[in-house]
Amino acid sequence: MKYFSFTLITIFIMLSCQFSDKKMAQNTVPAxxxxxxxxxxxxxxxxxxxxxxxxxxxxxxxxxxxxxxxxxxxxxxxxxxxxxxxxxxxxxxxxxxxxxxxxxxxxxxxxxxxxxxxxxxxxxxxxxxxxxxxxxxxx
CATH class of the missing domain: 1.10.760.10 (Cytochrome c-like domain)
Incomplete structure (x- = not known):
């Protein structure tokens, strides 16, 4: 159960970071x-x-x-x-x-x-x- 909770929290953090990065990237200059x-x-x-x-x-x-x-x-x-x-x-x-x-x-x-x-x-x-x-x- 502890491992399952840790996995869910990790996935949530990773998804949050990806969403934040995409949102920030919309207004920044690309390569x-x-x-x-x-x-x-x-x-x-x-x-x-x-x-x-x-x-x-x-x-x-x-x-x-x-x-x-x-x-x-x-x-x-x-x-x-x-x-x-x-x-x-x-x-x-x-x-x-x-x-x-x-x-x-x-x-x-x-x-x-x-x-x-x-x-x-x-x-x-x-x-x-x-x-x-x-x-x-x-x-």
């Missing part, structure tokens, strides 16, 4: 290989202007690599992907005044590519962007 869906979206829709290294084209397309805009303007960055962007923006101290058309991506695709670019090329985002968050961004 690099977890960003493969975002990289695929980037390669299909973004790479032409922002280039494979995320450095963009000087005076034409702003960099995503080590981008202060991505770090400080989370909602505006999501909005640019969702609805497009026109007018002046300042990225890393340089002014860009171009147009980016809406890419026609789903909220999940936007979340995936945002998580990829905000964790690539010197960027570090410790709080994942979710499709639910993207769905709440308005024009």
């Amino acid at each position: 690099a290989q977890e960003f493969s869906k975002g990289k695929q979206v980037y390669d299909d829709f973004c790479i032409q202007c922002h280039l494979p290294n995320g450095e963009g084209v000087p005076n034409t397309f702003p960099p995503l690599a080590q981008s202060d805009y991505l770090k400080t303007k989370r909602e505006a960055s999501i909005s640019a992907l969702k609805y497009g962007l026109s007018g002046e923006i300042v990225v890393n101290g340089k002014t860009y005044n171009g147009n980016m058309t809406a890419q026609g991506l789903t909220d999940e695709e936007i979340a995936n590519v945002m998580n990829y670019i905000t964790n690539s090329w010197g960027n570090k985002n410790t709080r994942l962007i979710t499709a639910e968050e993207v769905s709440k961004v308005e024009r």
Whole structure:
């Protein structure tokens, strides 16, 4: 009986820890290989202007690599992907005044590519962007 009680308590503790770990993992940044869906979206829709290294084209397309805009303007960055962007923006101290058309991506695709670019090329985002968050961004 003592052994049975010990076994039940051990199982309960293990299950509790697993549930807690999964819940915590939902909002933390996964390992690099977890960003493969975002990289695929980037390669299909973004790479032409922002280039494979995320450095963009000087005076034409702003960099995503080590981008202060991505770090400080989370909602505006999501909005640019969702609805497009026109007018002046300042990225890393340089002014860009171009147009980016809406890419026609789903909220999940936007979340995936945002998580990829905000964790690539010197960027570090410790709080994942979710499709639910993207769905709440308005024009």
